[in-house]
Amino acid sequence: MIPVPGYEDQLVAVFGLGRTGITAARALTAGGARILAWDDNPETRQKAQAAGIELTDLDRADWTEVKALVLSPGVPLTHPQPHRLVKKAAEHDVPVMGDMELFASAMTALPIDRRPEIIGITGTNGKSTTTSLIGHILKKAGRDVRVGGNIGNAVLGLEPPRAHTIYVLELSSYQLDLVQSLHCDVAIWLNLTEDHIDRHGDMAGYKAAKFRIFANQTESDLAVVGIDDDHSAGVLSRLKAGGIQQVTAISSGHALGRGVYAIGGKLFDATGTASHEVLDLASAPSLPGRHNAQNIAAAYAALRHIGLSADQIASAIRSFPGLAHRLEFIGTQKNVRFFNDSKATNADAAAKALASFDNIYWIAGGRKKEGGIGSLAEYFPRIAKAYLIGEAAEEFAATLASAVPFEMAGTLDNAIDLAARDASSSGRAAPVILLSPACASFDQFRDFEHRGDVFRTLVQSGIGKP
Incomplete structure (x- = not known):
């Protein structure tokens, strides 16, 4: 404490x-x-x-x-x-x-030579993965690191700093709304899409709350900014115009003249005089998809700034186990890969998973949320077959109709068995069995964690083993 x-x-x-x-x-x-x-x-x-x-x-x-x-x-x-x-x-x-401001004041009260480095991470999506990934890389590099904030332990429940401690903090807009003096040596802004409007009034209020992550930075600090959405591209321009801190742009899908970017399944560092490849993203199976490529780029940019080598970072990224229930890689059985994305409790969340793979054997359903899965139509060509469970099965079947083959599996264990049977005999290249339900879990499970834990246990115990 x-x-x-x-x-x-x-x-x-x-x-x-x-x-x-x-x-x-x-x-x-x-x-x-x-x-x-x-x-x-x-x-x-x-x-x-x-x-x-x-x-x-x-x-x-x-x-x-x-x-x-x-x-x-x-x-x-x-x-x-x-x-x-x-x-x-x-x-x-x-x-x-809030508690984050109390943490900031406690750090400010320390003598300058005893203050820790602070890496703060915000954004609408990807905060938890990026925070955990940075913590993992720092641990692998032998650094004294504490991870918390909006993930895991409350910030004041972390151990007090020692010499050279690094705090890696996930920062929500709710937390940032309540800070005045927090100083981040590295402040990461991943992305911004519409969310939490009821709390902040409008997008301008939401954006202003997030922007507080940069408030107390100085010329020796770094802002890492994703530029793949219009709101965030504006943030990059604003910071560069301000000329206070150093700024590194990151992207997943666009080559940058200056920054860190992922394209064509590779991560590139263009922060120096020339761009060079630093990582084959296929070597990080626990971080699939374009959204995770952005998380990787953010972690790389942040950790290069605080002194880790490109090789140290790349090696640790390859060993990152992923976060439970967030496109969690469970394993491979006879060329069939299993992913647990139980936290995808709505269509928007499931879209990121579906965009990450081809040849998908999709397990979906549960207690439906507003909007259904009609918005996922652009990803239907990626789905080889769907296996529908829970209360939403009938509605999802009507949406899929003739666009995607499906079976009414009913329960998760039956869905795994059916999907494994079909995937293993499909002859398709690198088929994926994906639990990304686009639904709440409460019809059959206590919560999404329980649903994901059951999926993991069933797969690992060999039920539905191809």
Whole structure:
């Protein structure tokens, strides 16, 4: 845990007692603060009490001596309207912040020679994979690395820094909305597509929240920016015009005169006087698809800046195991590859998986979400056959109609068995059995993790073994 200084014997209100809130309360207490902690959910309050957190109803508290309100990221800050406690804080001139700002202040309080390097990663998609990939590469290089933030451990629950520690932090727009002083030695902006409009009001608000990742950078720092969408290309132009930090463009699909890019299944470094190949992406089976090529480019650009060699980075990328349930490579059986993409709970998420392969034996279905799978029609030619499970099977069958052969598999184990039978006897080159359901899991499983775990276990135990 990282103790938070600066509030010794002062009152700090903490609202929202999930993972980040409980950790923030403990870190503030370790730094000497007095805590007023609350959550509106009775079950969450009960869990917080069981974790040793003393509760205070913040609606009834005396706010005249409160020095800060620490807000969990999911609590509305400005839209659709400020939370009632955000309004109360404003009435008493109490600053509102999140756990990431507490982390930033704790790092700033350290002597300059003891401050860690911080790599921050944001974007609509790819944050978790890029964060985990960078952490993996740094560990392989023997660096003292801590990975957390919006993934894994809450940032204040990570170990305090030692000399030469590197923090690799996934940063959501909700978290960035609540920071003022966070300084990223390397700030990565992957992409931006419409999301979280209810929280930020509009795309401009969403983009502004994300842009805060660059706020405190200096001339020695690096901004890594994906340019494959119009919003992000504008961010690159804005940063270059500002002329504050160093900037490296990245792309998956476009050759760059200056930057790091992936094209034709290869990764190229064009940050120097000439472009040169640094990695055959086929040697990284756990990171298939164009979206993962962008994640690889971002990790490469960031880690070259902090001193790793191209060979170190490339070697570690090849050994990256991938993230569970996100196009997770399970293994190969007689030329048939198995991928677990259980986290693809809607069509947009499944599109990235379908775009990554040809000769797909697709396991899809579950509890349907709005919109169905009609938007995936452009990927239907990549699908050799579909195996439909769960409540959405009938609707998906109607959408696929004569465009894609399908079977009504019903259950996941039956779908694996049928897909393995067909893929192994197809004679197709490098067939892929892909669980990318485009549905929620709650009709047959506890959650997407449970669904993915069952898929992995079934495949690895030999059910449906080709």
